[in-house]
Amino acid sequence: MVDLCLSEAITVQMPAALRHLFATVLIFCQPKDPASLWDKYYPSLSEDYSREYTCDTYIIRVLTVRKVEQHLEEMGKSLRSFGLGHLSEPQDSVRQRTRDITDTLNAPIPEDCMLCRTSLNSDQQHVFDVIMEHVTANKPGAFFVDGPGGTGKTYLYNALYA
Numbered sequence: 001m002v003d004l005c006l007s008e009a010i011t012v013q014m015p016a017a018l019r020h021l022f023a024t025v026l027i028f029c030q031p032k033d034p035a036s037l038w039d040k041y042y043p044s045l046s047e048d049y050s051r052e053y054t055c056d057t058y059i060i061r062v063l064t065v066r067k068v069e070q071h072l073e074e075m076g077k078s079l080r081s082f083g084l085g086h087l088s089e090p091q092d093s094v095r096q097r098t099r100d101i102t103d104t105l106n107a108p109i110p111e112d113c114m115l116c117r118t119s120l121n122s123d124q125q126h127v128f129d130v131i132m133e134h135v136t137a138n139k140p141g142a143f144f145v146d147g148p149g150g151t152g153k154t155y156l157y158n159a160l161y162a
Contacts, residue, residue, distance in 0.1 A: 002029045006037065010044040019045050019064065023071035026082050034082040061087075070103065109162050116159035124156045131160060 002025055009021055022037070022045060031037055043050075046064040053059045065087045069079050079085055120128055127145060134141040145153050 002031045002037065003040075005029075006041050010041065015045055015048040016067070019067045020071050023068050023075065026072065027075050027077055034084055038084060038087065110158075113158040113162040116155055117162060120156065120159055121152065124152055124159070127156060128159055 006018075006021070006025065009018060013021065018041070022041065025031065025037070026034055038045075042064070045068070046060050049060040049063045053063075065079070069088060072078055072081070079087055117128075127143075131141070131143055133139075145156060147153055
């Protein structure tokens with residue numbers, strides 16, 4: 001049943017959707033042999049990365065595993081939960097932090113956040129400029145933005161995020 005589901009999906013789904021489906025299958029279908037499913041469907045799960053990184057099989061594998069792991073983590077599981085921990089690289093705390101930062105930086109920025117910068121009020125603009133001055137000059141700093149509800153703190157955060 002699981003094999004049929006994945007076999008049909010590879011004919012119509014893009015690799016990103018297949019990786020998400022693979023994670024969903026692991027969690028909700030509890031296949032008897034997840035490793036053989038991985039081996040069988042890995043070429044389809046990694047097809048987009050294979051085109052982008054034609055000669056680097058290591059990068060292709062790391063990116064594919066990372067994306068499946070990311071989907072599993074969103075659902076409170078990991079590859080280890082399914083006996084697939086060997087696919088992941090050993091992670092120390094520094095590497096995990098780096099991965100978290102990379103994942104955050106690669107997250108898509110919503111269009112409405114991109115537009116926030118152009119319509120900040122004067123107080124928001126001042127805070128934005130001070131913080132960005134530190135960022136662009138690579139100066140350390142900690143900032144605390146305080147104000148009552150509805151004064152635009154989240155709007156400012158969205159502008160900074162973008």
